[in-house]
Amino acid sequence: MSDLLHFEDYAAGQVIDLGTYAVTAAEIREFASEFDPLPFHLDEAAGRASLLGGLAASGWHVCSMLMRMIADSWLNKSASMGSNGVSEVKWLKPVFAGETLSGRVTIVSKRVSSKRPEMGIFECLFELFNQEGVKKTEMTAVVFMRVKAA
Amino acid sequence: MSDLLHFEDYAAGQVIDLGTYAVTAAEIREFASEFDPLPFHLDEAAGRASLLGGLAASGWHVCSMLMRMIADSWLNKSASMGSNGVSEVKWLKPVFAGETLSGRVTIVSKRVSSKRPEMGIFECLFELFNQEGVKKTEMTAVVFMRVKAA
Numbered sequence: 156m157s158d159l160l161h162f163e164d165y166a167a168g169q170v171i172d173l174g175t176y177a178v179t180a181a182e183i184r185e186f187a188s189e190f191d192p193l194p195f196h197l198d199e200a201a202g203r204a205s206l207l208g209g210l211a212a213s214g215w216h217v218c219s220m221l222m223r224m225i226a227d228s229w230l231n232k233s234a235s236m237g238s239n240g241v242s243e244v245k246w247l248k249p250v251f252a253g254e255t256l257s258g259r260v261t262i263v264s265k266r267v268s269s270k271r272p273e274m275g276i277f278e279c280l281f282e283l284f285n286q287e288g289v290k291k292t293e294m295t296a297v298v299f300m301r302v303k304a305a
Numbered sequence: 306m307s308d309l310l311h312f313e314d315y316a317a318g319q320v321i322d323l324g325t326y327a328v329t330a331a332e333i334r335e336f337a338s339e340f341d342p343l344p345f346h347l348d349e350a351a352g353r354a355s356l357l358g359g360l361a362a363s364g365w366h367v368c369s370m371l372m373r374m375i376a377d378s379w380l381n382k383s384a385s386m387g388s389n390g391v392s393e394v395k396w397l398k399p400v401f402a403g404e405t406l407s408g409r410v411t412i413v414s415k416r417v418s419s420k421r422p423e424m425g426i427f428e429c430l431f432e433l434f435n436q437e438g439v440k441k442t443e444m445t446a447v448v449f450m451r452v453k454a455a
Contacts, residue, residue, distance in 0.1 A: 159422035160351055186369075189373070190370070190372050190373045190376075191369070191372045191373065191376055191388070192373070192377075192381065193376055193378050193380060193381065193385060195387065205386065205387065206386050206387055206449070207387065207425075213372070214387075214388060214390070214391075215368050215369045218365050218368065219336075219339075219340035219365045219369065220340070220365070222340050222341045222365050223339070223340045223342070223418070224330065226342050226343055227342075230343060231342065231343065235343060236355065236356050237343070237345065237355065237356055237357065237364075238364060238396070239356050239395070239396050239397075240364075240393070240394050240395040240396050240404065241364075241391070241393070241394040242393055243390070243391070243392055243393070244390050244391040244394075245389070245390040246388070246389050246390050247389075249384075274356075299356070
């Protein structure tokens, strides 16, 4: 545990790079088959005929890709304690096969839980962009992190 | 398309049953390995030592299970046009292996889009419970549905 970053190691206003994620048609179809089997996430022609305009990832798949980026680039290097929810997800634009996403998280605010002094609470803004810098998804969520001093 | 239900076929206040979903340890670990590889979603002992209190599904996995229930029980019988986001997800309690989830959606309000007269907008409350009726997750989100008359 000693090499993990804790609540005290992060500052309000800090921005953390979340790396990249390459989106493939195979993964879009695989996720959709299991969890979101609507035609526009499964079939290229149905995607083109829909509001999405092409074979686009399920919004839940996009959130899951973002979660993987968050885990790899941030939380698995930290004493993360999870989260109890998300206050907003905006799927601003569809995410298509062949795009490469990049992301960042901004720690909007930080405080120690009044009920659990060993637990810090970060309010975070997560943003996902494609390779051309077009913002695809924006999410606001809480992340819990252990307080080293506690 | 003619046998699909449309915007006009649903009423504000209507409650739709979303069926059930059996949660397994194998699926919890598989989803977490791919999208949320944090110790408390991968390992029983780490889960017990965490705030979650046991091997618990990723919150994104819970949302994805809920999406599957929504697709099977509702949207694939309807002229769904997708969604542009979620206004809140509350992971009220952890979802454990061996639980069977049941769900329901309440159509809180309905209106036709002012920009797209062919598109109806439902504001929905989604609720997930375990087999003992304990509420596990609550979500508020918009669902778009085609207007038959348009």
